[in-house]
Amino acid sequence: MVRVPADPSRHRVAVWRELRRVGALSLGQGAWVVPDAPVFADGVARVVELARRGGGEVLVLDAAGRAQPDAARLEALFTAERAEEWAEFLADCDKFDAEIDKEIRTRKFTLAELEEEEQSLERLRRWHRAITARDVFGAPAAVDAGQRLQHCADRLADYTEQVFQALHQM
Structure with missing residues (x-):
């Protein structure tokens, strides 16, 4: 309270x-x-x-539902909050993916852009760790979020390789 x-x-x-x-x-x-x-x-x-x-x-209290349905309802409400966070996280992963696509399509292979994308991936990793820590009941989207984060990391690795290839061709 x-x-x-x-x-x-x-x-x-x-x-x-x-x-x-x-x-x-x-x-x-x-x-x-x-x-x-x-x-x-x-x-x-x-x-x-x-x-x-x-x-x-x-006022910090320890509380429990009077009956199992009360506890289950709190767990469901808490998990629904995490599901909303995971949905937002997944949307940002999609934005990251689209940004990598755009940089490749426009052939923007610069170290400055690579650094910006590395920072974006690190932000996603921090966010993923934070949601994971508070998702104590295991929202269903957590598994998909982990896979999407790995996909983003793989996309950045591919983009990194393309940046270094482009720089060494100069």
């Missing part, structure tokens, strides 16, 4: 961003939930600190 004064808004925004970054699920009116897993502990601690700095308070 999180309460942070409305003014100044930067504190509320910082808390909200941290909760989203951690992968917390909003239950409404300042109630957020994460599974009881070690991967969330540091994020919860950061939320508590950010709220306190902003003059707010956080």
Whole structure:
């Protein structure tokens, strides 16, 4: 349970961003939930600190559904959040793939472009690690996401080879 004064808004925004970054699920009116897993502990601690700095308070509770359907519902809601993240990740993998296609089609084989694509792949790798860490229930799209990330890495390796071939022909 999180309460942070409305003014100044930067504190509320910082808390909200941290909760989203951690992968917390909003239950409404300042109630957020994460599974009881070690991967969330540091994020919860950061939320508590950010709220306190902003003059707010956080009440951290261990909770469980009263019956199996309650626990299953929370798990399903949490997994649905991860599925949305995986869908966004997969869309960015498609963008990466399209960008590599464009560079090859336009024969833009420069070290600067290669470095930019390497940075894009590294961003995808970091994002994949972050989602994987908080996907404690295993959303179905996780397997596809891993395969797509490998595909992106393979595409970059191919593009890298083409860049070096083009540079050595000069």
